[in-house]
Amino acid sequence: MNITKMAKIIYPVSFNTQYVYAYRELNDELRDLIETSGYKNEFTRKYRRSLLMLENLKENCTKQKTFEKLTNEKDLYSIRLKGEKNIRILLTFAKLNKSDIVILLYAFQEKDQKNKSKTSYSKAIEIAHERINDLKKS
Numbered sequence: 001m002n003i004t005k006m007a008k009i010i011y012p013v014s015f016n017t018q019y020v021y022a023y024r025e026l027n028d029e030l031r032d033l034i035e036t037s038g039y040k041n042e043f044t045r046k047y048r049r050s051l052l053m054l055e056n057l058k059e060n061c062t063k064q065k066t067f068e069k070l071t072n073e074k075d076l077y078s079i080r081l082k083g084e085k086n087i088r089i090l091l092t093f094a095k096l097n098k099s100d101i102v103i104l105l106y107a108f109q110e111k112d113q114k115n116k117s118k119t120s121y122s123k124a125i126e127i128a129h130e131r132i133n134d135l136k137k138s
């Protein structure tokens with residue numbers, strides 16, 4: 001994995017970890033989704049709890065209802081942050097310098113029946129795959 005294409009988690013609060021990384025655009029994507037939504041406090045609480053689960057449980061976090069393995073996807077998982085906005089964060093588990101890590105790849109508001117302008121899972125999965133390929137480039 002190319003570490004220069006990854007970032008620390010800094011939005012909405014800094015999360016210091018050697019296990020959880022973000023694709024370089026993820027913090028900005030979350031900021032764009034959340035900052036003016038009126039959902040920031042609830043989102044921050046749920047997101048931080050999810051990050052702590054990732055940190056403590058590693059891949060076993062996928063046994064919690066907040067996480068899901070994506071159907072027909074070998075290495076893609078989702079953090080499901082349900083609330084006023086159904087925010088999803090796609091992630092993958094990887095190795096960095098022989099250490100296990102998780103990389104948060106793409107954040108989006110899930111499309112629903114009422115709001116068709118939001119991102120569909122299929123488009124989000126496509127973006128996540130593009131980002132995984134980008135991270136694999138040296």
